Amino acid sequence: MNFSYYPGCTLKTKAKELDMYARKSAEALGVTMEELENWQCCGAVYPMAEDEIATKLSAVRALAAAKEKKQDLLTLCSACHHVLKRVNDDMKNNEYIRTRANNYLKLDEAYEGETNVVHYLEMLRDTVGFDNLKKAVVNPLKGRKIGAFYGCLLLRPSGVMAFDNAENPTIIEDFIKAIGATPVVFPCRNECCGGYIAMDDKAAAQKQVERIMDSAVEHGAEELITACPLCMYNLDANATCHKLPVRYFTELLAEALGVK
Amino acid sequence: MQVNEKKGEFKPTIVAFCCNWCSYAGADLAGTSRLSYPANVKIIRVPCSCRVNPMFILRAFQRGADGVILCGCHPGDCHYSTGNYYARRRMTMLFSMLDYLGIDRKRTRVEWVSAAEGTKFAAVMNDFAQTITELGENVKLGDLRCKE
Amino acid sequence: MQRIGVFVCWCGSNIAATVDVAAVAEAMKNEPGVVYTTDYQYMCSEGGQSRIKQAIKDYNLTGIVVCSCSPRMHEATFRKTAVAAGLNPYMVEIANIREHCSWIHKDKEEATEKAVILARTAVAKLMLNAPLTSGTSPVIKRALVIGGGIAGIQTALDIADAGYEVDIVEKRPTIGGRMAQLDKTFPTLDCAACILTPKMVDAASNEKITLYTYSEVESVKGFVGNFSAKIRKKARFVDATKCTGCAVCTEKCPSRKAKNEFNMGLNNRGAIYIPFAQAIPNVATIDPEYCIHAKTGKCGICQKNCSAGAIDFDQKDEIIEREYGAIVMATGFQPIKLDNFEEFGYAQYPDVVTSLEFERLMNAAGPTKGTLLRPSDLSHPKTLVFVQCVGSRCSADAKDGKPYCSKICCMYTAKHAMLVREKYPDTDVHVFYIDVRTPGKNFDEFQRRAVEQYGVDYIKGMVGKVTKKGDKLMVQGSDLLNNEQITIAADMVILATAIEPDPSAKQIASLLTASIDTNNWMTEAHAKLRPVESPTAGVFLSGVCQGPKDVPETVAQASAAASKVIGLLSKDHMVTNPCVAQSNELLCNGCTTCEKVCPYGAIEYKDKPIVGPGVPRGTIRRVAEVNPAICQGCGACTVACPSGAMDLKGFTNRQIMAEVDAICK
Amino acid sequence: MHDTNKDMAEQVIRMSGVNPRKCMKCGKCSGTCPAYDEMEYHPHQFVAMVEKGRIEELMASKSLYKCLSCFACVERCPRNVEPAKLVEAVRLLVIRQQGKNYLKAEDLPALLDEKIPQQALVSAMRKYSK
Structure with missing residues (x-):
């Protein structure tokens, strides 16, 4: 199984573990991740205004590159996944944006949203299959009580992201079960971590994190996992009273597969 | 074909056959909802889409129509149970025949419009009129004797 | 030669503002066959009609064209006018210059030009019209009511009262429907069972009414006055004539996995069950999906315990075929599924319930025997939050909700809030509302009482998310009037869930060829003037199948539907549509193609003596004959006929061709 | 309505692709917003104020920078109004001006x-x- 892979800038710097463990695990699972050549930063946030074309172009380039290779585009960072998926949706369904973006890019063949954008977790669920993943686990994380923190970007808006039930998701819990640990469902798992507001208003971000941590601790989580470097930062650096260890899900995956 | 003399633009003649129970009512609903579509669409009421003999459609083309559209109830919703299925099969045959004759099949169309779909009726007519306007005058099938 | 009069209606300004009516009348003067034209403000009015009648006499007209609104609106009116002036009603054609012209075009010149063409088309058709005479067909004096809730019961009782036979077909094992599940009814708060069960008994004991419970309509054929239906009476595996309803079997049954539908799945029932104590018929039913005997052939505990010997594991479905003059839809509603509204946590937290579940939790015959206990830990809830408009009033491009207002939720929420406060004065009750919609006699007074007397806290705003903290449900929402975001720590959350038509309605509607709207509600023949009739003749609408309604409205509509049915059944004969197919026996070659396409079986082949020019005397040929009482006039045969013998009266080949020609001229 | 305000309202509507008239004023967006307490104008007010053309007030408000783009309001709005897009459009109106970063x-x-x-x-x- 070969995928085009879009790592994104954070995975090359502050979130190297997220990337490294994903690659090792993929290898163990027989999935080939071919990093796109010359990818550029996706912009980290999806530009919502209709007239924002230029800020979407780097995403379109990545999508078109995957199309050329006739591969699905694999993502790992929640923010990159969000931006690529939504821009792809625009290229498919928004004629205005599609025309303008193609006019700018002057590709050999116009890009019209042909590429499938697949998150690493979706790849585990749909391509590998959680049952097969379970079989591949050599070091089940028995007895560990793990809370899945989804955040916003993977789930919403559900009409476009189509990742899971946005209000009651189960994919990461299913993942946790597959690697042999016990998932702890807590209500605030799809709340916002505070996001980029941490740059401007640390107190506001701390408030968000507290609420999430409270909820996770109360429901019995002993550690949290996430797919998003920004969630990781906020949960880790801006947690005030309760502090649970937070890890990237790929790290636990690698651990379970014995490739850490 | 009618040419608006003031503007000199091409205004196609479009005949719409509408079944009494769904599509004609849908057209009424478009009217009640004040949803406009081009005035060159003229509706002929028939009891059911299956009443429309492909001959009528050819006749319309012969007499100078530029487009003919047949509207009936949605499959499964025919007031007479199965009439629209007959219509669909007959029109499929007609399409192949028109292909064979070298007539652009875009000049004829079958659409299912329910009595509740005033919006759809207007949208379909706007779209069809647009298509026909782009296709231009029906030269090939028009009977020259019928001109003038 | 025809002598045609053309009458152009202004419809006040509806037509006249966009169509130059005088110009249309003037243009028609030059059409062949036209001898008189005029225009008038309201042709359908008394004055307009008398003008038409006068003109028919004065000018000796043989036919009239009325340029006015849709024929679906006033064709019948003008036909009557023509008859009054001595014309055949089928010598009337309508040019629809309102719905198809003045209302959709803005440019007066363009609209007038179109109106002229439409009028000319109608004249061209009328030139070829021939007088038609209606036939008659007998009316079967029996009605079928599909659905045995309060709507179906009321309709059946009224029809039976008028002396006609009625059959009720109910898919569940008992009649009673949704109303039987309710606790109290607004605005008077009398108990639903107290007012419903006597009606159920009346229906069961009325000698004119036959109940087919646990039965479904499988197919319907025929037409108004003359339907025939196949009803599948599903096997109960219990002999209804022997069962005494003692319910011993239901207690002994070891299978306890089936969700109790009557209690909205809040508890389980046996595989053999009687839905509720006052069920009618009071007969047990075995659910084969959960019956251990049905699955394994072992068990039979119910059989051993049945002193009446009523258990019959070999019972088979039974098919009943019956003929009916009229059919009434009374298929009711269900609450929508809440899968797409998980922000309220319905699937995650057992103490988040729908309003119908709450009815059962408050009901003395419910799973908690009428004591309000929350499902998770059976404790008394102290703080209750009601959320209105869950799944109602959603835009079509939003989530999977319904675009309409479910209409009953404001009132039943006020009722629930009031009942809780009355029974448990130590509770705090909050209601999140967007609007409070309480039109109805004594309705607003009722809601005000909930606030003023019972101290229910109404909060203008909507709940954004429900989460769990400890044993509390944290209900986060907006309080718009105080411009605040608030969080209430609640013990229970009750969702006023949108209602939708029962899923059976869609399938039954298609059996009846009756139309439904985009939300699967049954369509009325006229939204305002014929609200209880379906556009399909002989099919009538009772209760919520036509749109959300409360009990009083449902009963009113049920009786209205009954009166329409009685009106139909009181006739011995129906006047049939004269626009039927007719075969020209001289041209018919006996191929039987038409017979195969006819959906009604109206065409028969018969040996007939053929008399005509060029036909040798004494010739007998096998030719098609249309039964005009059965033919519905769809015209499928006319197109299929290879010899051109088949034509449709009122819509002949020549007439339609003439219309085509007139439009393309 | 002030003319510049009216023009700006039209611009916001065009940029965001949001039709504020679809709003039925239920307040669910504000009921769900995690940044509610940080905001002077709340999500439902953004919708109402854009509809009424009160753009200058919004442009002057710090609320513009408090939205987390978490899309909770977008996800849960029963009328698919998408308030977050309005916040973003008004913010762009400000920061696209010279020196207004x-x-x-x-x-x-x-x-x-x-x-x-x-x-x-x-x-x-x-x-x-x-």
Whole structure:
């Protein structure tokens, strides 16, 4: 199984573990991740205004590159996944944006949203299959009580992201079960971590994190996992009273597969 | 074909056959909802889409129509149970025949419009009129004797 | 030669503002066959009609064209006018210059030009019209009511009262429907069972009414006055004539996995069950999906315990075929599924319930025997939050909700809030509302009482998310009037869930060829003037199948539907549509193609003596004959006929061709 | 309505692709917003004020920079109004003006701590400046 892979800038710097463990695990699972050549930063946030074309172009380039290779585009960072998926949706369904973006890019063949954008977790669920993943686990994380923190970007808006039930998701819990640990469902798992507001208003971000941590601790989580470097930062650096260890899900995956 | 003399633009003649129970009512609903579509669409009421003999459609083309559209109830919703299925099969045959004759099949169309779909009726007519306007005058099938 | 009069209606300004009516009348003067034209403000009015009648006499007209609104609106009116002036009603054609012209075009010149063409088309058709005479067909004096809730019961009782036979077909094992599940009814708060069960008994004991419970309509054929239906009476595996309803079997049954539908799945029932104590018929039913005997052939505990010997594991479905003059839809509603509204946590937290579940939790015959206990830990809830408009009033491009207002939720929420406060004065009750919609006699007074007397806290705003903290449900929402975001720590959350038509309605509607709207509600023949009739003749609408309604409205509509049915059944004969197919026996070659396409079986082949020019005397040929009482006039045969013998009266080949020609001229 | 306000309202509607008239004023957006307490004007007010053309007031408000773009209001709105898009459009109206960046590149070093990921920097720059 070969995928085009879009790592994104954070995975090359502050979130190297997220990337490294994903690659090792993929290898163990027989999935080939071919990093796109010359990818550029996706912009980290999806530009919502209709007239924002230029800020979407780097995403379109990545999508078109995957199309050329006739591969699905694999993502790992929640923010990159969000931006690529939504821009792809625009290229498919928004004629205005599609025309303008193609006019700018002057590709050999116009890009019209042909590429499938697949998150690493979706790849585990749909391509590998959680049952097969379970079989591949050599070091089940028995007895560990793990809370899945989804955040916003993977789930919403559900009409476009189509990742899971946005209000009651189960994919990461299913993942946790597959690697042999016990998932702890807590209500605030799809709340916002505070996001980029941490740059401007640390107190506001701390408030968000507290609420999430409270909820996770109360429901019995002993550690949290996430797919998003920004969630990781906020949960880790801006947690005030309760502090649970937070890890990237790929790290636990690698651990379970014995490739850490 | 009618040419608006003031503007000199091409205004196609479009005949719409509408079944009494769904599509004609849908057209009424478009009217009640004040949803406009081009005035060159003229509706002929028939009891059911299956009443429309492909001959009528050819006749319309012969007499100078530029487009003919047949509207009936949605499959499964025919007031007479199965009439629209007959219509669909007959029109499929007609399409192949028109292909064979070298007539652009875009000049004829079958659409299912329910009595509740005033919006759809207007949208379909706007779209069809647009298509026909782009296709231009029906030269090939028009009977020259019928001109003038 | 025809002598045609053309009458152009202004419809006040509806037509006249966009169509130059005088110009249309003037243009028609030059059409062949036209001898008189005029225009008038309201042709359908008394004055307009008398003008038409006068003109028919004065000018000796043989036919009239009325340029006015849709024929679906006033064709019948003008036909009557023509008859009054001595014309055949089928010598009337309508040019629809309102719905198809003045209302959709803005440019007066363009609209007038179109109106002229439409009028000319109608004249061209009328030139070829021939007088038609209606036939008659007998009316079967029996009605079928599909659905045995309060709507179906009321309709059946009224029809039976008028002396006609009625059959009720109910898919569940008992009649009673949704109303039987309710606790109290607004605005008077009398108990639903107290007012419903006597009606159920009346229906069961009325000698004119036959109940087919646990039965479904499988197919319907025929037409108004003359339907025939196949009803599948599903096997109960219990002999209804022997069962005494003692319910011993239901207690002994070891299978306890089936969700109790009557209690909205809040508890389980046996595989053999009687839905509720006052069920009618009071007969047990075995659910084969959960019956251990049905699955394994072992068990039979119910059989051993049945002193009446009523258990019959070999019972088979039974098919009943019956003929009916009229059919009434009374298929009711269900609450929508809440899968797409998980922000309220319905699937995650057992103490988040729908309003119908709450009815059962408050009901003395419910799973908690009428004591309000929350499902998770059976404790008394102290703080209750009601959320209105869950799944109602959603835009079509939003989530999977319904675009309409479910209409009953404001009132039943006020009722629930009031009942809780009355029974448990130590509770705090909050209601999140967007609007409070309480039109109805004594309705607003009722809601005000909930606030003023019972101290229910109404909060203008909507709940954004429900989460769990400890044993509390944290209900986060907006309080718009105080411009605040608030969080209430609640013990229970009750969702006023949108209602939708029962899923059976869609399938039954298609059996009846009756139309439904985009939300699967049954369509009325006229939204305002014929609200209880379906556009399909002989099919009538009772209760919520036509749109959300409360009990009083449902009963009113049920009786209205009954009166329409009685009106139909009181006739011995129906006047049939004269626009039927007719075969020209001289041209018919006996191929039987038409017979195969006819959906009604109206065409028969018969040996007939053929008399005509060029036909040798004494010739007998096998030719098609249309039964005009059965033919519905769809015209499928006319197109299929290879010899051109088949034509449709009122819509002949020549007439339609003439219309085509007139439009393309 | 003030003329510039009216023009700006039209611009906001065009940029955001949001039709504020679809709003039925239920307040669910504000009921669900995690940044509600930080905001002077709340999501439902953004919709109402854009509809009424009160753009200048919104442009002057710090609320513009408090939206987390978490899409909770977008996800849960029963009328699919998408209030977050309005917040973004009004913010763009401000920061696209010369010298009106909310966050300037030279401010960044002071805000950095060791752990801050690129994603946060890029997001903040994209959201707060042009």
